[in-house]
Amino acid sequence: MSYLVKMENVKKTFGNFNALDGINLNVNPGEIHGFIGPNGAGKTTTIRILLGFYKANGGKASVFDYDCWKDSIKIHQKISYVPGDVMLWGNLTGGEVIDMLSNLGRRKISEKKKNRLIDNFNLDINKKCRNYSKGNRQKVALISAFLSDAELLILDEPTSGLDPLMEQVFQEFVLETKQQGKSILLSSHILSEVEKTCDVVSIIKEGKVIESGELSKLRHLTRMNFIVHSKENLGKLSDSKGVINYSFDEQTKSATFQVEPSNVNAVLALLSNYKLDNLEVYPQTLEDLFLNYYEN
Amino acid sequence: MKKQYFANTGNCVQFILRQYKFLLLIFVLSILAFTIFSAQSYLELYPDAIERQLIAETMKNPSLVAMLGPVYGSENYTIGAVLSNQSLLITIVVVAIFNVLFVVKHLDYNENMSISELFNSFPIGRSAKLLALIIIIFILNFLLILGLVIGLLVLGIDSIDFNGSILYGSILALSGFFFGSLTMVISQLFSNKRLVMGLSFGYIGFSYLLRAVGDIQNNVVSYLSPIGLLQKSQVFVKNYWYSCIIILVITIILILLALFLSKEKDLGSGLIKLNGFVKRKNIIIKSPVGLALQIQKSTLIVWLIVMIILGFSYGSIVGDLGVYLEDNNFLRDFFVNSGDSSIELEYTFVVIKLMAILGIVPALLSIIGIWREEKSFRLEHIIAKPISRLKLFYSFTIPSCIFSLLNQLCFAGGYWYSANEYISSTISLSDFMVAVMSYFPAILFFISLSLLFIGIKPNLLIVNWLIYGVFSFLTIFGQALGWSEDVLNISIFNQIARYPVEDFNFQNMYIILSCAIIFNVIGFLFYRKRDLFNQ
Ligand SMILES: Nc1ncnc2c1ncn2[C@@H]1O[C@H](COP(=O)(O)OP(=O)(O)OP(=O)(O)O)[C@@H](O)[C@H]1O
Ligand SMILES: [Mg+2]
Numbered sequence: 001m002s003y004l005v006k007m008e009n010v011k012k013t014f015g016n017f018n019a020l021d022g023i024n025l026n027v028n029p030g031e032i033h034g035f036i037g038p039n040g041a042g043k044t045t046t047i048r049i050l051l052g053f054y055k056a057n058g059g060k061a062s063v064f065d066y067d068c069w070k071d072s073i074k075i076h077q078k079i080s081y082v083p084g085d086v087m088l089w090g091n092l093t094g095g096e097v098i099d100m101l102s103n104l105g106r107r108k109i110s111e112k113k114k115n116r117l118i119d120n121f122n123l124d125i126n127k128k129c130r131n132y133s134k135g136n137r138q139k140v141a142l143i144s145a146f147l148s149d150a151e152l153l154i155l156d157e158p159t160s161g162l163d164p165l166m167e168q169v170f171q172e173f174v175l176e177t178k179q180q181g182k183s184i185l186l187s188s189h190i191l192s193e194v195e196k197t198c199d200v201v202s203i204i205k206e207g208k209v210i211e212s213g214e215l216s217k218l219r220h221l222t223r224m225n226f227i228v229h230s231k232e233n234l235g236k237l238s239d240s241k242g243v244i245n246y247s248f249d250e251q252t253k254s255a256t257f258q259v260e261p262s263n264v265n266a267v268l269a270l271l272s273n274y275k276l277d278n279l280e281v282y283p284q285t286l287e288d289l290f291l292n293y294y295e296n
Numbered sequence: 297m298k299k300q301y302f303a304n305t306g307n308c309v310q311f312i313l314r315q316y317k318f319l320l321l322i323f324v325l326s327i328l329a330f331t332i333f334s335a336q337s338y339l340e341l342y343p344d345a346i347e348r349q350l351i352a353e354t355m356k357n358p359s360l361v362a363m364l365g366p367v368y369g370s371e372n373y374t375i376g377a378v379l380s381n382q383s384l385l386i387t388i389v390v391v392a393i394f395n396v397l398f399v400v401k402h403l404d405y406n407e408n409m410s411i412s413e414l415f416n417s418f419p420i421g422r423s424a425k426l427l428a429l430i431i432i433i434f435i436l437n438f439l440l441i442l443g444l445v446i447g448l449l450v451l452g453i454d455s456i457d458f459n460g461s462i463l464y465g466s467i468l469a470l471s472g473f474f475f476g477s478l479t480m481v482i483s484q485l486f487s488n489k490r491l492v493m494g495l496s497f498g499y500i501g502f503s504y505l506l507r508a509v510g511d512i513q514n515n516v517v518s519y520l521s522p523i524g525l526l527q528k529s530q531v532f533v534k535n536y537w538y539s540c541i542i543i544l545v546i547t548i549i550l551i552l553l554a555l556f557l558s559k560e561k562d563l564g565s566g567l568i569k570l571n572g573f574v575k576r577k578n579i580i581i582k583s584p585v586g587l588a589l590q591i592q593k594s595t596l597i598v599w600l601i602v603m604i605i606l607g608f609s610y611g612s613i614v615g616d617l618g619v620y621l622e623d624n625n626f627l628r629d630f631f632v633n634s635g636d637s638s639i640e641l642e643y644t645f646v647v648i649k650l651m652a653i654l655g656i657v658p659a660l661l662s663i664i665g666i667w668r669e670e671k672s673f674r675l676e677h678i679i680a681k682p683i684s685r686l687k688l689f690y691s692f693t694i695p696s697c698i699f700s701l702l703n704q705l706c707f708a709g710g711y712w713y714s715a716n717e718y719i720s721s722t723i724s725l726s727d728f729m730v731a732v733m734s735y736f737p738a739i740l741f742f743i744s745l746s747l748l749f750i751g752i753k754p755n756l757l758i759v760n761w762l763i764y765g766v767f768s769f770l771t772i773f774g775q776a777l778g779w780s781e782d783v784l785n786i787s788i789f790n791q792i793a794r795y796p797v798e799d800f801n802f803q804n805m806y807i808i809l810s811c812a813i814i815f816n817v818i819g820f821l822f823y824r825k826r827d828l829f830n831q
Binding site: 014048051053054055073074076077079080081083085087088089091092093095096097099100101103104105106130131141144 | 488490578579580581582583584586587590591672673674676677678679680681682683684825826827828829830
């Protein structure tokens with residue numbers, strides 16, 4: 001078994017709308033995989049295909065080498081899932097839901113771990129779910145997921161309702177899960193959320209995975225920010241090859257623009273034709289990178 | 297109390313009225329329309345005094361007294377007396393329910409904190425919203441009096457005079473005002489909306505039952521119920537005002553109490569804290585069936601009780617059937633259609649059929665549970681566990697079928713218990729049970745039909761209700777409307793023989809059952825293949 005999750009050119013249409021337009025996604029065993037994209041990119045759709053809730057219109061999707069549609073029960077035996085919008089039964093208490101979900105999962109759970117999770121997430125399990133806030137409902141689902149001892153956790157925007165303190169607790173349990181050799185697929189629209197825990201990220205946009213790889217390698221994709229001060233007229237730069245988002249500030253007499261990593265040498269050569277007072281070059285932050293992706 | 301508590305009450309009144317004026321208007325108009333139309337139709341139904349006299353005797357039947365209240369003025373049963381006897385009680389209850397709902401909607405409970413926080417962050421006095429609500433409820437019920445007086449007097453019926461009309465309006469208005477204020481007090485004490493609603497509606501129900509007990513035994517117990525007390529006004533007969541005055545005084549006390557309590561209370565909390573007070577046993581759910589039962593538990597129990605009560609009530613009038621049907625042409629046509637057997641037996645057949653039709657409602661409500669779970673995304677947690685769609689599907693289907701069977705048994709039990717004295721000479725218990733159960737395949741048919749839609753496309757469930765509506769209409773009214781046999785036979789309820797007068801129709805039973813099984817299986821095949829949560 002090479003990949004835990006393997007999706008090849010998976011397509012999904014709703015009516016005549018292409019929600020997924022050929023998704024390729026691979027998750028290795030023991031990996032925390034961040035699945036990032038803007039609203040409506042297709043994260044939830046992808047996850048629902050993995051769980052066998054939706055049937056793909058094309059391509060191949062498998063988890064643990066089991067077909068996601070045909071063998072979903074076998075997959076469900078080894079995974080745990082936290083939906084994006086956690087809806088619970090108003091009449092049951094949080095504790096009852098946690099117990100029910102572990103009963104239905106037919107896995108032995110450790111009371112000790114359960115109490116530790118409830119303590120750390122600071123959840124009042126005696127309240128009826130009807131009275132829970134969004135974050136509290138999410139905690140119920142997260143506690144059930146971490147408790148389940150599943151080999152793969154699939155979490156759809158697990159931290160969207162959590163406060164910063166709880167987000168930290170969540171990250172601790174993610175790392176603990178990883179140390180036990182288990183894997184997590186975690187969707188989000190915010191990079192900083194996954195940056196701390198994920199080894200690998202895939203970026204999805206408009207139903208396609210447009211970038212995938214280790215976070216450290218993705219950093220190579222970031223553009224360089226240039227700020228150039230010069231008494232000469234820099235106007236010609238704006239049309240030059242490799243210069244993006246050129247703007248000139250009259251007051252400070254400085255030009256600001258971005259350059260793709262592959263064009264940095266060419267642009268530097270170009271700049272050597274001018275007499276410069278000052279030159280600042282620094283890489284974009286990852287957050288900027290994602291904004292690049294989100295924008296175009 | 298300090299003035300600052302009530303700062304900006306006027307704005308609150310405007311704010312609420314702006315949003316709800318149409319709802320309030322529609323409510324007042326509906327009550328008006330109902331009252332006027334009933335008065336008008338009594339005039340047409342019982343135009344002469346002798347006929348009304350007979351009805352008055354009928355109304356003294358204990359089960360009718362329990363349902364509608366005591367008969368006043370039976371020696372001179374005027375149209376006014378008929379109106380206060382037959383329409384007043386139900387209207388009192390409806391007005392009470394509306395007022396409770398309106399109050400609950402507008403007070404702060406722990407659930408809708410964000411809205412009320414927004415509201416209260418404006419410079420609005422702590423008790424202003426409560427006072428605003430009191431004012432609105434007052435206006436609402438005052439309009440009710442005004443409308444009723446005008447409406448009733450316009451009818452120009454002799455026995456419905458000015459004095460009586462004002463009293464009639466006041467009784468209804470005070471019912472609303474009283475139960476509304478009571479809800480306000482309860483809302484100050486508890487923060488949980490459902491608890492407040494439960495207590496308020498519970499009290500309405502309790503008052504209704506209390507007066508039923510008192511009215512049947514004709515004793516003082518009715519006076520202990522606000523609803524019973526209001527009925528004691530004998531409106532349009534004696535026009536006593538004392539009950540209205542008593543209720544008004546109590547209402548004013550309740551309002552003052554609510555205002556007093558409201559200044560002590562935190563936003564979104566109640567004066568009585570229930571945290572850790574209501575402890576119940578932990579519910580343990582181990583299977584999808586357990587979940588299906590758990591989420592429907594209270595509804596299922598209520599329906600079973602309703603079926604017993606209905607069976608019992610329908611059964612309890614079998615003995616007096618002769619009297620009822622003699623007086624009422626419509627009912628006689630309705631019940632005695634092909635009368636070669638006794639009236640009691642014919643009536644029994646009709647009731648069995650009606651109860652089968654009614655029994656489909658809870659059956660469908662319960663089976664649609666599987667779709668409700670999906671639509672609300674709660675099913676995501678369940679279906680992500682190693683539970684097959686087959687298991688899930690039948691975890692809802694089988695309990696629904698068993699529940700429907702129990703419903704019919706409950707009805708049959710209640711009916712036989714109260715009616716066997718009169719029908720056991722013409723039909724044996726086992727034949728009676730076979731007659732009841734001969735409709736069970738029709739119930740299964742509808743359960744399976746809804747499963748078919750849930751499997752193919754749940755949005756089509758409305759079609760299921762439509763078919764049900766058409767079939768029921770054909771069955772209940774078709775004959776009276778004189779429609780042809782062919783049209784009537786479209787309804788599967790008409791395909792079931794009236795055993796034991798007719799031979800049991802095995803062929804039709806097999807056809808209906810086969811349809812049910814086919815729908816069920818096809819429904820599942822589609823359910824297995826379709827996307828879940830894709831709406
Ligand atoms: N059942 C459906 N019918 C029609 N269109 C759908 C359906 N479900 C999703 N879509 C569309 O498919 C696209 C992808 O939706 P999806 O829910 O997968 O996005 P997402 O990445 O999870 O977004 P978010 O971050 O907002 O949760 C969206 O444009 C959405 O409108
Ligand atoms: Mg989503």
